[in-house]
Amino acid sequence: xxxxxxxxxRRVETLTLIVCLVVSMALxxxxxxxxxxxxxxxxxxxxxxxxxxxxxxxxxxxxSRENDELRAEIAALRLQQQSAVRFRRDRDxxxxxxxxxxxxxxTLVPCEVERxxxxxxxxxxxISSAAPADWRRYQPVITTDGLVGRIHTVxxxxxxxxxxxxxxxxxxxxxxxxxxxxxxxxARGGDFDLTLIGRDEDVRVGDRVISxxxxxxxxxxxxxxxxxxxxLPVGVxxxxxxxxxxxxxxxRVEPAASFTSLDVVFVITGTGEWLVAEEPETQDAPSAExxxx
Amino acid sequence: xxxxxxxxxxxxxxxxxxxxxxxxxxxxxxIAPDFVLIALVILALGEGAFAGTLGGFALGxxxxxxxxxxLGLNAFCKAxxxxxxxxxxxxxxxxxxxxxxxxxxxxxxxxxxLYLIGQSWLSEAAFFRPLFTVVVPSALYTGxxxxxxxxxxxFLRLLRREE
Numbered sequence: 001x002x003x004x005x006x007x008x009x010r011r012v013e014t015l016t017l018i019v020c021l022v023v024s025m026a027l028x029x030x031x032x033x034x035x036x037x038x039x040x041x042x043x044x045x046x047x048x049x050x051x052x053x054x055x056x057x058x059x060x061x062x063x064s065r066e067n068d069e070l071r072a073e074i075a076a077l078r079l080q081q082q083s084a085v086r087f088r089r090d091r092d093x094x095x096x097x098x099x100x101x102x103x104x105x106x107t108l109v110p111c112e113v114e115r116x117x118x119x120x121x122x123x124x125x126x127i128s129s130a131a132p133a134d135w136r137r138y139q140p141v142i143t144t145d146g147l148v149g150r151i152h153t154v155x156x157x158x159x160x161x162x163x164x165x166x167x168x169x170x171x172x173x174x175x176x177x178x179x180x181x182x183x184x185x186x187a188r189g190g191d192f193d194l195t196l197i198g199r200d201e202d203v204r205v206g207d208r209v210i211s212x213x214x215x216x217x218x219x220x221x222x223x224x225x226x227x228x229x230x231x232l233p234v235g236v237x238x239x240x241x242x243x244x245x246x247x248x249x250x251x252r253v254e255p256a257a258s259f260t261s262l263d264v265v266f267v268i269t270g271t272g273e274w275l276v277a278e279e280p281e282t283q284d285a286p287s288a289e290x291x292x293x
Numbered sequence: 294x295x296x297x298x299x300x301x302x303x304x305x306x307x308x309x310x311x312x313x314x315x316x317x318x319x320x321x322x323x324i325a326p327d328f329v330l331i332a333l334v335i336l337a338l339g340e341g342a343f344a345g346t347l348g349g350f351a352l353g354x355x356x357x358x359x360x361x362x363x364l365g366l367n368a369f370c371k372a373x374x375x376x377x378x379x380x381x382x383x384x385x386x387x388x389x390x391x392x393x394x395x396x397x398x399x400x401x402x403x404x405x406x407l408y409l410i411g412q413s414w415l416s417e418a419a420f421f422r423p424l425f426t427v428v429v430p431s432a433l434y435t436g437x438x439x440x441x442x443x444x445x446x447x448f449l450r451l452l453r454r455e456e
Contacts, residue, residue: 013342013376020350020372027357027365028415039361046355054313123416124362161361168418188419260323 036124036153036161043114043126051114108142108266109133123167124152127265132157140211140268146233146256147172147211148265160267165192165234166259174234177208185209185234185253192235194251199242201249207237209253229268300339300451301348307442308332308352319438324430326438327401329356333375334397334439335446338387342379349375366411374404387452393443398436405432 030038111127127141135154141162142148149170152163165172165187172185174194181201183194197203213230239252311328319326329352337345353368360367378400386392405428413420446452 010342013346013379016343016346017372017376020346021369024350024353024365024369024372027368028363028411030364032362035364036361039358039364042354042364043358047358050309124360168416188422261317 033153037155040126040155040159040161048114055112055114107268107270109269111141111265111267113262113265123164123170124161125149125164125262126155126159127162127267128159129267130158133267134269135160135267136269140228140232141265142232142268143257143262143265145258146235147228148257148259148262151267162265164259165255172234173212173214173228174209175212175230176203176237177210179203179207182212182214183209183251191238192253192255194237194253195248197249197251199247199249203237203240203249203251205237205240209234209237297340297344300336301344303446303449303451304332304336304348307335321434323427324434326435327431328438330371330374330401330404330435331397331439331442333371334378334400335443335451337375337378338382338385338443339446339451340379341382342376345375345379346372347375349373363412363415366408366415369411370404370407373407374400377403387447390440390444394436394440397439397443398432401435402429402432 027035027038109129111129111133114126114128135151135157137151137154139151140147141150147165149162149164149167151160153161155161163170165185168187170187173182174185175182179202181197181203183197186193186195194209211228211230211232211234213228233256235253235255237251238254239250241250243250308329308331311326311331316325316328333345333349333352336348340348349371350368353366353371356367356371357364378396385396406424409418409420409424409428412418443452
């Protein structure tokens with residue numbers, strides 16, 4: 001056997017392969033929780049510094065352009081907010097009169113996706129927030145376009161793993177915005193199927209699909225757990241058919257959010273109603289955690 | 294030893310920079326060249342099955358950190374791919390672009406099919422649709438992109454023609 005690695009004997013090569021394959025299979029055989037912890041640890045050691053550097057360099061190059069765009073968007077949003085505040089105040093007064101006002105409003109926590117380019121095989125992504133957040137399992141995660149997933153594993157006060165709705169084992173309770181028909185959304189390839197829609201129901205291509213506030217349903221024997229705020233955009237109906245041998249329509253849905261280039265996501269924390277308006281006396285005060293769109 | 298370090302360093306840069314900077318620019322939908330696999334093939338062709346296996350395992354482990362629910366699957370597939378390419382290098386005629394491109398395309402196809410089988414088995418993900426819409430076109434794309442990179446590696450004397 002020569003000292004150069006290129007000329008190792010066949011036995012050494014085969015032994016190396018066997019060791020590598022056994023270690024790989026041992027990693028695959030780990031319980032899910034330990035597997036995620038191990039990946040987290042390996043990621044921190046092997047790739048985290050590199051990904052942070054790349055993300056920092058990209059941020060510097062785009063920050064100026066994005067700043068201009070955001071200034072314009074803030075100006076437009078301020079105008080919209082002024083009228084929204086008036087509507088909210090009226091609505092809250094009516095809700096309060098009916099005893100419906102919620103005391104714990106839901107809020108958005110902005111988070112950065114640590115690996116911006118998500119593999120098509122990925123069903124989990126790691127996110128980090130700028131400040132410690134009140135993470136809970138099953139909290140919904142959205143982008144400005146729509147729903148992308150839910151908190152799967154909390155790994156620290158500022159980091160967590162998010163399970164994407166493209167994950168094969170995940171199902172999301174949804175409804176059609178136009179008709180309020182409920183259905184269950186499953187990932188299939190790059191798109192989604194909306195199931196349990198009766199063959200005689202009114203569904204059209206272009207109908208918007210939003211989240212429903214019925215509990216989310218998950219695979220892997222976990223049962224129903226967690227629920228979504230109603231009204232989060234999920235996708236748009238792209239194809240409808242009624243196969244003669246089936247009781248239900250076949251409805252394909254194109255997702256609202258892009259899963260291949262996740263950048264910034266928002267975790268919905270708090271247990272109250274989605275985006276309940278602040279109390280009238282605090283309406284004009286700036287909020288660190290931000291309000292909804 | 295210095296040659297081995299130089300090869301590893303160049304290929305690590307190719308794999309990381311290629312996958313992070315070039316692959317998103319060259320992607321057509323979900324179909325993108327796999328620079329990590331190209332680097333692995335060059336490493337295995339240049340340094341043999343031992344380095345190919347270890348390099349594949351290490352590169353796979355790095356890729357696996359982004360997909361923790363399948364931790365180990367990439368390492369498994371890439372270690373096997375590195376070993377097989379390393380063992381077959383003495384039977385290959387290096388210098389013919391068609392042979393080199395076909396080798397990389399076949400390795401990418403084998404690797405991705407094995408990965409897809411593992412993924413379908415472990416997480417009940419779809420098999421046939423991604424096989425025909427992503428895996429096969431990506432393997433061909435990777436094979437095509439690999440030709441100039443392998444020629445460049447040969448020019449930099451990263452490939453050996455002994456054995």
